Amino acid sequence: MKGTVLYGPGDVRFEERPEPKIALPTDAVIRMAVTCVCGSDLWPYRGLQPINGPTPMGHEYCGFVEEVGSAVKSVKPGDFVVGSFATSDNTCPHCQYGYQSSCVGREFMSTAQAPYLRVPLADGTLVKTPDGVPSDDLFPSLLATSDVLGTGWFAADAANVKPGSTVVVVGDGAVGLLGVLSAKQMGAERIVAMSRHEARQNLAREFGATDIVTERGAEGVTRIKEITKGIGADSVLECVGTSESMAQAIEATRPGGFVSYVGVPHGVELKGEDLFGTHVHLHGGPAPVRRFLPELISLVMNKKINPGRVFDLVLPLEQVADGYRAMDERRAIKALLRP
Amino acid sequence: MKGTVLYGPGDVRFEERPEPKIALPTDAVIRMAVTCVCGSDLWPYRGLQPINGPTPMGHEYCGFVEEVGSAVKSVKPGDFVVGSFATSDNTCPHCQYGYQSSCVGREFMSTAQAPYLRVPLADGTLVKTPDGVPSDDLFPSLLATSDVLGTGWFAADAANVKPGSTVVVVGDGAVGLLGVLSAKQMGAERIVAMSRHEARQNLAREFGATDIVTERGAEGVTRIKEITKGIGADSVLECVGTSESMAQAIEATRPGGFVSYVGVPHGVELKGEDLFGTHVHLHGGPAPVRRFLPELISLVMNKKINPGRVFDLVLPLEQVADGYRAMDERRAIKALLRP
Numbered sequence: 289m290k291g292t293v294l295y296g297p298g299d300v301r302f303e304e305r306p307e308p309k310i311a312l313p314t315d316a317v318i319r320m321a322v323t324c325v326c327g328s329d330l331w332p333y334r335g336l337q338p339i340n341g342p343t344p345m346g347h348e349y350c351g352f353v354e355e356v357g358s359a360v361k362s363v364k365p366g367d368f369v370v371g372s373f374a375t376s377d378n379t380c381p382h383c384q385y386g387y388q389s390s391c392v393g394r395e396f397m398s399t400a401q402a403p404y405l406r407v408p409l410a411d412g413t414l415v416k417t418p419d420g421v422p423s424d425d426l427f428p429s430l431l432a433t434s435d436v437l438g439t440g441w442f443a444a445d446a447a448n449v450k451p452g453s454t455v456v457v458v459g460d461g462a463v464g465l466l467g468v469l470s471a472k473q474m475g476a477e478r479i480v481a482m483s484r485h486e487a488r489q490n491l492a493r494e495f496g497a498t499d500i501v502t503e504r505g506a507e508g509v510t511r512i513k514e515i516t517k518g519i520g521a522d523s524v525l526e527c528v529g530t531s532e533s534m535a536q537a538i539e540a541t542r543p544g545g546f547v548s549y550v551g552v553p554h555g556v557e558l559k560g561e562d563l564f565g566t567h568v569h570l571h572g573g574p575a576p577v578r579r580f581l582p583e584l585i586s587l588v589m590n591k592k593i594n595p596g597r598v599f600d601l602v603l604p605l606e607q608v609a610d611g612y613r614a615m616d617e618r619r620a621i622k623a624l625l626r627p
Numbered sequence: 628m629k630g631t632v633l634y635g636p637g638d639v640r641f642e643e644r645p646e647p648k649i650a651l652p653t654d655a656v657i658r659m660a661v662t663c664v665c666g667s668d669l670w671p672y673r674g675l676q677p678i679n680g681p682t683p684m685g686h687e688y689c690g691f692v693e694e695v696g697s698a699v700k701s702v703k704p705g706d707f708v709v710g711s712f713a714t715s716d717n718t719c720p721h722c723q724y725g726y727q728s729s730c731v732g733r734e735f736m737s738t739a740q741a742p743y744l745r746v747p748l749a750d751g752t753l754v755k756t757p758d759g760v761p762s763d764d765l766f767p768s769l770l771a772t773s774d775v776l777g778t779g780w781f782a783a784d785a786a787n788v789k790p791g792s793t794v795v796v797v798g799d800g801a802v803g804l805l806g807v808l809s810a811k812q813m814g815a816e817r818i819v820a821m822s823r824h825e826a827r828q829n830l831a832r833e834f835g836a837t838d839i840v841t842e843r844g845a846e847g848v849t850r851i852k853e854i855t856k857g858i859g860a861d862s863v864l865e866c867v868g869t870s871e872s873m874a875q876a877i878e879a880t881r882p883g884g885f886v887s888y889v890g891v892p893h894g895v896e897l898k899g900e901d902l903f904g905t906h907v908h909l910h911g912g913p914a915p916v917r918r919f920l921p922e923l924i925s926l927v928m929n930k931k932i933n934p935g936r937v938f939d940l941v942l943p944l945e946q947v948a949d950g951y952r953a954m955d956e957r958r959a960i961k962a963l964l965r966p
Contacts, residue, residue, distance in 0.1 A: 381856075381858045381881070382858070382881065382882045382883065385881065385882070385883045386883060387882040387883040387906050389906075390882030390883070390906050517720075519720045519721070529899075534899065542720070542721065542724065543721045543724070543726040543729030543912075544721065544724045544725060544726040544729070549899070549903070552900065552903060553898075553899025553900050553902075553903055554899075554900075555899075556898070556899025556900070557896055557897070557898055557899065558896070558897040558899065558902075559892075559895070559896060560868075560873065560888070560892025560893075560894075560895025560896065560897065561891065561892050561893075561895070563892075563897075563909075563911075563912075564888070564891060564892055564911060564912050564913070565912065565913075566912070567726050567728075567729050567912040567913075568910075569908065569909070569910040570902075570908070570909040570910070571907075571908040571909070572902075572903060573882075573902075573903050573904065573905065573906040574903070574904075574906075576883075
């Protein structure tokens, strides 16, 4: 089998890799229906996150169960399944509290840009689609639930979005755009997308954004304050992970409001004294996608949402390197890969 | 009138000060029943927070309304009142959301270690005791509601303490001890006080602590993990304000748990990457005491709680310098001052 390996900045190869096998009784092996490139894959691709030698890539997946270990009970060969980028037993105390991405048995998936994938803790990690195998046209949206929608949804949930909320989304990547969709589903009244990129602004509007702010930094905060009559937003979703985006998110929030952050922070340092004065709630981390998967899959299957719209580039899996390049150059929001 | 002025590290003087007068129609002047020294007063007293020349001190107060401005409607001369260390109009959007200590008209009180005090925004700031002037023996507990209990209560509220919660309190100062009392009132099942000081341990137990942990830092975290069966606490109240105490609080919390911080942080820096991995909720800031005052006053008047127990040293106001010294040397938890 061939799979995706990052060799260094800008150097993605599709090359021979070992075929995944059942290694533990709790494993499953799945045949990929579709996979994709994540915004977080760009950090090491850009050399902004070090790697130790050639590194297999990919953590978003959905597909057909090929084989299961002897202890697996909830899925069987032929089932169509989605799983999170973080594996979970879904029974430990952290899972029970809804933080499956902090499961005591957690592993981060990392070899999913390939035609086959070993999934540890299959019973706790994989969720089967109801009513059998879905039609092909739903594959992109089902794939989206695996991470990018699950993460945008967590961003809205962690920022306490409620019916009637005023919400700001910082970041117009796929996660930010699906944060807009999530806020809309949760009943937000006003949703401000911060974006200066026309195609992304349009998708944000399609997903439910009521306002677009193109300014950034202090000017962006001033615009949010204008829009919110000087008060600040109830909920701000920080979907970038830089110092600047975090500062912008915190300053755009009203005292007592909620800031979520779901992109791995890079070089973000928060001064206790500064944070103290803002009175914001802060919550984030790796999204516990497993908590939301049944609901998100159901919303997709019932065609209530179409998160697969973030895939504006579709490539054969072997052209994965083109997908990275297009996203790096911001020519594509997100690249779907078909094995 | 004489009042308290800090001249520099360790140099507290009780000296002639101008008599407070009504300066704005929304002001009240009160005659102090009792006042006290705050843990936060020790930062400048110890030279750890710079001052610009001689600085009047004190922000905790309760007493009798002496005079009111022409616009004041809710209190009148003779009323017994308590107010927060932060003034508030109690009508602006931030106040309406329950964050009165971020009121658009906020001023921080700073001249309360004196026999008379001007209180701006009297209608929004002061809360009158029900059923007239309370008996003298309730003065210390009513004074406590003004800041130290209100802050401990906010710590428990901001850390999401609920019936059945497992709670850890970092810091055995008066705020931490009243955080224990607050957690108990909110129905916490297990309350761990971190303290290595016998008198404070005893008071923590009296207030509802079920466990005492004397270890600090990594060892303290290990003990909390043992007590919580490896999970971590649901709610951790950080009532100190140093880097060490904040790290200890965050590490003692379970993924998805809640950390509150209510002491002004000094030198605390949080790395985004580290915080991301912990999955904690973080909330704090200057306690919006005004939100809680009616309830806290009622609990005191009905003798459900006795937060005045934190005052283990009572001095005539003119001996205020001895109060600072005793607290600095940890000979006293908190010094009550009688004009």
